[in-house]
Amino acid sequence: MSFRVHVRVMPRGGLLDPQGQAVEHALAALGFAEAGGVRVGRAIELDVAAASRPDAEARVRQMCDKLLANPVTEDYLLEVEEA
Amino acid sequence: MLKVAVVRFPGSNCDVDALRAAERVGTNAYLVWHRDTSLQGADVVILPGGFSYGDYLRSGAIARFSPIMQAVQRHAADGGAVLGICNGFQILCEAHLLPGALMRNAGLTFVSKPVDVVVERVDTVFTSAYAVGTRIRIPVAHGDGRFVAADDTLRMLEAEGRVVLRYEPSSEASPFQPNPNGSANHIAGISNAAGTVVGIMPHPERVADPALGATDGLGFFTSLAAWQPRDTMLRVPSQ
Numbered sequence: 203m204s205f206r207v208h209v210r211v212m213p214r215g216g217l218l219d220p221q222g223q224a225v226e227h228a229l230a231a232l233g234f235a236e237a238g239g240v241r242v243g244r245a246i247e248l249d250v251a252a253a254s255r256p257d258a259e260a261r262v263r264q265m266c267d268k269l270l271a272n273p274v275t276e277d278y279l280l281e282v283e284e285a
Numbered sequence: 286m287l288k289v290a291v292v293r294f295p296g297s298n299c300d301v302d303a304l305r306a307a308e309r310v311g312t313n314a315y316l317v318w319h320r321d322t323s324l325q326g327a328d329v330v331i332l333p334g335g336f337s338y339g340d341y342l343r344s345g346a347i348a349r350f351s352p353i354m355q356a357v358q359r360h361a362a363d364g365g366a367v368l369g370i371c372n373g374f375q376i377l378c379e380a381h382l383l384p385g386a387l388m389r390n391a392g393l394t395f396v397s398k399p400v401d402v403v404v405e406r407v408d409t410v411f412t413s414a415y416a417v418g419t420r421i422r423i424p425v426a427h428g429d430g431r432f433v434a435a436d437d438t439l440r441m442l443e444a445e446g447r448v449v450l451r452y453e454p455s456s457e458a459s460p461f462q463p464n465p466n467g468s469a470n471h472i473a474g475i476s477n478a479a480g481t482v483v484g485i486m487p488h489p490e491r492v493a494d495p496a497l498g499a500t501d502g503l504g505f506f507t508s509l510a511a512w513q514p515r516d517t518m519l520r521v522p523s524q
Contacts, residue, residue: 213388217388217433218388218391218431218467220389220390220391220392220393220467221389221393224393269342269346269347269350270342272343272346272379272386274378274384274385274386274433274434274435275386275388275433
C-alpha cells in the first residue's frame with residue numbers, strides 16, 4: 203500500500219522564533235493587529251510504501267528522528283492518508 | 286609530520302583557507318572529498334565553513350550523513366581531533382559529536398563582521414597556544430549561528446568548562462556589538478569533554494596569515510600542529 207504522509211516540523215515552544223516574530227510584526231504593519239503567537243515551521247510531504255498505516259507512520263517517525271527534524275530544537279506532527 | 290584532513294563538501298567555501306592555514310604551521314594537510322570513505326590516516330580533521338548541500342533542510346543536516354562523516358565519527362570516537370568551523374560546527378552538532386544546535390540568528394540577518402571573543406578553555410587540541418582569558422578579534426560570517434541547547438545541557442557545558450570561545454560582553458574595549466546572533470550564554474564555541482572535538486562559529490583561518498592583516502586565529506593552527514595524538518595530558522582538567 204502507498205500512503206501520503208504530511209509532516210509538520212515546528213520550532214519547539216519556548217525557543218526564540220525570530221522568523222515568527224518578524225512575520226507577526228509584518229502582519230501588524232499590514233493592519234492585522236489581531237494576529238499573535240506567529241511561529242514559522244516547515245511542511246514536508248512524502249509517499250511511503252508500507253503494509254499498513256501504523257507501519258507507514260512508524261517509518262516516517264524514524265525519518266523525522268534521524269533527519270527531517272532536529273530533536274534538540276524542533277517538534278513534529280504527522281498526518282497519514284492512503285494515497 | 287601531523288596529518289590534517291580538510292573535508293570538502295559540496296558548498297564548502299572555506300576549505301582552501303583552512304588547508305593553507307594548516308600548511309602554514311607545518312602540517313601535512315590535504316583535502317578529502319565528502320564521498321570518500323577514508324581520512325587517509327589523518328590525525329586531525331577540519332570541517333570547514335561554507336554552505337554544505339545548500340543548507341537545505343537545516344544547516345549541516347544533510348552533510349552529517351555524507352559517506353566521509355562515518356569515518357569522522359570513528360575518528361572522533363578513537364580520540365582523533367576534529368575542528369568544526371562555522372558550517373563545520375553546525376555539522377558536528379547535527380552529527381551529535383557536540384551537543385546543542387545552531388539556529389537562525391536572532392536578528393534574522395546574515396552577520397559578516399569581526400567580533401571579539403574570549404578564549405575560555407585552553408586544554409583542547411585547538412586552543413593550547415592561547416592563555417585563558419585571551420581576547421581575540423576574529424570574523425564571523427553566518428546566518429545560523431545562534432547556539433541553543435536544553436537548560437541541563439547548558440549547565441553541563443558551563444560546569445565542565447566546555448565553553449571554548451565566548452562572545453565578549455559589551456565593553457569599552459570592544460567596539461563591536463556583543464553576541465552577534467543571540468547565542469545562549471554568549472557561546473561562540475564548545476568542545477567535547479576530552480578537548481579533542483571543538484566547534485566554533487568564528488573563522489580563525491581568515492586571520493591566520495600576516496599578509497591578511499591579522500593573526501588572532503593563528504593559535505588554532507599552531508595549537509593543532511603542536512598536538513601529540515593520544516596525549517593523555519588532554520584529559521587532565523585545567524584551571
